Structure formats: structure tokens, C-alpha cells
Amino acid sequence: MxxxxxxxxxxxxxxxxxxxxxxxxxxxxxxxxxxxxxxxxxxxxLQFLGPPQCACCGVPLPHDGDAAALCGACLAEPPPFQTARAPLAYGGAARQVVLALKHGRRLHLARLMARTMLRSAGTLPDDAVIVPVPSHRWRLWRRGFNQAAEIARQMARQADRPLLVDALIRVKPTASTRGLTRKQRASNVVGAFQVARKAAVQGRAVVLVDDVMTSGATVSACARQLQRAGARHVAVLTYTRALPDRIEHAGPEQFGTAAV
Known part of the structure; x- marks a missing residue:
């Protein structure tokens, strides 16, 4: 011995x-x-996402074309962010990583997620600040942490950019998205977010970070507030995104979350 x-x-x-x-x-x-x-x-x-894709929201396009091509949804109603990118489609092992961080408290996975997201994003602007999608204080109290903030913290370290974990706040809780349509999901987050540090984002490129993008309602609501506060550019970065044919009527039983 x-x-x-x-x-x-x-x-x-x-x-x-x-x-x-x-x-x-x-x-x-x-x-x-x-x-x-x-x-x-x-x-x-793993289903990796990349070109050909919408120049704005990043959704896969059915054929190669102009790098500036937009999907039908972005043409019909331009989002309040300039770009949204995710390296992986939601499902399989990527889904397990998201759930293990969010519900399994495996916080070390935020490092893997941040690194993969940064590879998808490329070099961030010199003036970029990193802002996580906030949790409401009630959910933060129940879970003990905000998974988006954990990913953003790792991203800030790896990219050497400032982290503004308190720039955005969620001022009201949102209901479950089970069975909601896209329009209902958008209505669900109206008035849910406020910019708490306007001077910190004014004139800056903001990288808005979350774990999953489903319909885009949450990140759009956040981006809209950041734009109103004077951000010059808002880029959304998530680890995964649900592809359009998997979003409508999807609820927490599919995505493991009430986020939209």
C-alpha cells in the first residue's frame, strides 16, 4: 500500500x-x-451549421448563393440584431450538453461551449463587449446560476473581451412556451428585458450570448433593448439553435427549457 x-x-x-x-x-x-x-x-x-446560411439569422439555406443572401423570414421582418450564429443544430449530443449545464450543474461545460461558439463567430470586434441573456431573479434563485452568464464568462476569458454580466436585466418572469406559436412566443417576452448599463453598451459592438436559440424571440427582445440603448451592432451567439421545422409548437419537453 x-x-x-x-x-x-x-x-x-x-x-x-x-x-x-x-x-x-x-x-x-x-x-x-x-x-x-x-x-x-x-x-x-453532431449537426454542424455553416454556409450556405442566411447572412442575418444564420438559418441554413437550401442552396449556395450570395454570401449576403437573406432567408424569407429576415426579408419579411428584419430582426433587431445584425447577425445570429450557432455552431450546432439542437439535438442529440449537443442537446445533452445544453441540458447537462442547465439542469445537471456541470458548469465546466461552459468552457467547451464558449470555445465552440467562438470558432463559429471568428474574431470579435476590438470594441466588443459580451453580454449574457439574463435570468429572472426567481429562476436564478431556484437554479443558483445563469447558464448564459457562465458561457459568457468563459467566452470573455477566451476572447479577451469585457464581460458585462449586469448590462441587461430581466424585469419580469416569462411563462412556459409549451404549445406557443412564434407570435405567441414573441408576445411572451414583450417588456421582459431592460438595459441597466446604457453607458457601457453605447456605441459598442455587443455579443449577446445564450445557450439555445429556438424561435429567436428572447434574443430579439434583448437585442431590441440594446439597440435602443445605443449599441452600434448586436451579434447573437448561441451554442445551438433549433432549425425552423422543429420550433413550432415545441415546448419544454423538447428543449428542456422554458426559454424562447
Whole structure:
């Protein structure tokens, strides 16, 4: 026993930690060969998003074309943000990561999510500030943390940009989105957000961070307030987004959240 203890103490700390608590796939829990890595099966099942996509909201487009092409929804009703991007479609292992952070309190996953989101976004503007979508104080009290703020905190560290965790506040709770249409989801968040630090966002590029974008109602409501407060540019970054054919009538049982 003494020789075993001696040999353990002679090993690098990382080796000892991996022996006792080996890194696991964030999607299925299978032991993998490094932190924040998916197993081959989960990685292969991830649906990465990218061109061809709407230049504004980032939704996939059916064919290659002009990089400035807009989807029908953005043409009909331009969103209050300039761009919205997510590296992954919501579902499978990506969904498990979102739920493990939000409901499983696996806060270390925010690091993986932030890194993946930054790769999708590219270099952030020099004057960018990072602002998370806020939780209402009641939900924050029940859960103990805001998952968007955890992701934003990691993003600020990795991108070396200022974090304004209190720039936006949620002034009223919102109802469950179970069974709501897009228009009802938009109505659900009317008046829910306010900018608490106008001077901090005025004239700046704001990176608005959340874990999931479903109908876009929540990020649109936030972006609208940021624009009114004087932000020169609002870019939405989420880890996943629900594709349009999966949104209508989707509720918390599908998305694991009441966010919209």
C-alpha cells in the first residue's frame, strides 16, 4: 500500500486526476482521451451549421448563393440584431450538453461551449463587449446560476473581451412556451428585458450570448433593448439553435427549457 501511495504521489497531478476521474464524453458519458472531447459516435452525430446560411439569422439555406443572401423570414421582418450564429443544430449530443449545464450543474461545460461558439463567430470586434441573456431573479434563485452568464464568462476569458454580466436585466418572469406559436412566443417576452448599463453598451459592438436559440424571440427582445440603448451592432451567439421545422409548437419537453 505504501509503495502504491508513493508511486501515485510521484506522478503528475493531471495523470492522477485522469486515473481517478477520467474525462468523459459530454454527450453520452463514455470515457474519452481528453477533457471537453466527444466520443467518435457523438461527434459524428453532431449537426454542424455553416454556409450556405442566411447572412442575418444564420438559418441554413437550401442552396449556395450570395454570401449576403437573406432567408424569407429576415426579408419579411428584419430582426433587431445584425447577425445570429450557432455552431450546432439542437439535438442529440449537443442537446445533452445544453441540458447537462442547465439542469445537471456541470458548469465546466461552459468552457467547451464558449470555445465552440467562438470558432463559429471568428474574431470579435476590438470594441466588443459580451453580454449574457439574463435570468429572472426567481429562476436564478431556484437554479443558483445563469447558464448564459457562465458561457459568457468563459467566452470573455477566451476572447479577451469585457464581460458585462449586469448590462441587461430581466424585469419580469416569462411563462412556459409549451404549445406557443412564434407570435405567441414573441408576445411572451414583450417588456421582459431592460438595459441597466446604457453607458457601457453605447456605441459598442455587443455579443449577446445564450445557450439555445429556438424561435429567436428572447434574443430579439434583448437585442431590441440594446439597440435602443445605443449599441452600434448586436451579434447573437448561441451554442445551438433549433432549425425552423422543429420550433413550432415545441415546448419544454423538447428543449428542456422554458426559454424562447
Amino acid at each position: 505504501a509503495s502504491t501511495a508513493t508511486s501515485l504521489f510521484s506522478l503528475p497531478l493531471r495523470v492522477v486526476i485522469d486515473a481517478v476521474l477520467p474525462p468523459r464524453c459530454p454527450g453520452c458519458g463514455l470515457i474519452v482521451d481528453g477533457d471537453d472531447r466527444f466520443c467518435a459516435a457523438c461527434f459524428g452525430a
